[in-house]
Amino acid sequence: SAVISQKPSRDICQRGTSLTIQCQVDSQVTMMFWYRQQPGQSLTLIATANQGSEATYESGFVIDKFPISRPNLTFSTLTVSNMSPEDSSIYLCSVAGDSGRGTDTQYFGPGTRLTVL
Amino acid sequence: SQKIEQNSEALNIQEGKTATLTCNYTNYSPAYLQWYRQDPGRGPVFLLLIRENEKEKRKERLKVTFDTTLKQSLFHITASQPADSATYLCALETSGTYKYIFGTGTRLKVLA
Numbered sequence: 001s002a003v004i005s006q007k008p009s010r011d012i013c014q015r016g017t018s019l020t021i022q023c024q025v026d027s028q029v030t031m032m033f034w035y036r037q038q039p040g041q042s043l044t045l046i047a048t049a050n051q052g053s054e055a056t057y058e059s060g061f062v063i064d065k066f067p068i069s070r071p072n073l074t075f076s077t078l079t080v081s082n083m084s085p086e087d088s089s090i091y092l093c094s095v096a097g098d099s100g101r102g103t104d105t106q107y108f109g110p111g112t113r114l115t116v117l
Numbered sequence: 118s119q120k121i122e123q124n125s126e127a128l129n130i131q132e133g134k135t136a137t138l139t140c141n142y143t144n145y146s147p148a149y150l151q152w153y154r155q156d157p158g159r160g161p162v163f164l165l166l167i168r169e170n171e172k173e174k175r176k177e178r179l180k181v182t183f184d185t186t187l188k189q190s191l192f193h194i195t196a197s198q199p200a201d202s203a204t205y206l207c208a209l210e211t212s213g214t215y216k217y218i219f220g221t222g223t224r225l226k227v228l229a
Contacts, residue, residue, distance in 0.1 A: 042206070043161070043219040092160050106217070108160030
């Protein structure tokens with residue numbers, strides 16, 4: 001298993017500003033994921049961040065809006081840029097086993113609750 | 118397009134009864150399906166994984182079934198307890214890789 005922490009746990013931001021969310025894992029993992037969970041909605045995968053390569057973004061998400069860093073095997077950041085109220089959501093990071101297969105369990109962080117005014 | 122449906126309405130049951138949650142999907146043939154528990158203000162926690170060639174999987178008081186013909190998974194909690202109250206999410210593997218699509222979840226409340 002993996003223990004994941006996120007910072008900040010919550011924030012209230014002004015429109016047009018940017019927020020960087022940090023994700024720290026207690027063990028080295030290859031694959032990290034960033035999700036968004038809007039109120040009453042399911043988790044939506046934003047991107048996959050593997051150490052040593054560029055993040056891979058899902059349809060509807062772009063690097064300019066959600067730049068991701070993955071400097072080492074235990075840490076990643078997600079920046080929400082030029083925020084609007086529509087970005088208000090919970091942002092979650094997760095990690096999975098290294099097989100890269102569907103049988104891997106995902107472990108999630110506690111999430112960052114973002115409110116954009 | 119791929120679609121996953123879980124009952125969006127909350128499910129209230131009496132303590133000691135069996136809770137049954139449903140996950141239906143369309144336009145999809147996942148090889149794996151997972152169930153997660155999510156408590157308010159926390160990230161999802163993995164509970165069970167079931168493969169397409171497995172009809173049923175059990176873990177303590179939990180049981181999951183996977184009917185690929187009906188395109189449905191059922192999640193059962195037997196002898197339910199108030200501590201089982203949470204939102205339960207199903208997630209389906211996509212593209213034969215690590216990527217999962219999550220349902221919206223069903224909120225379960227077990228009444229003492």
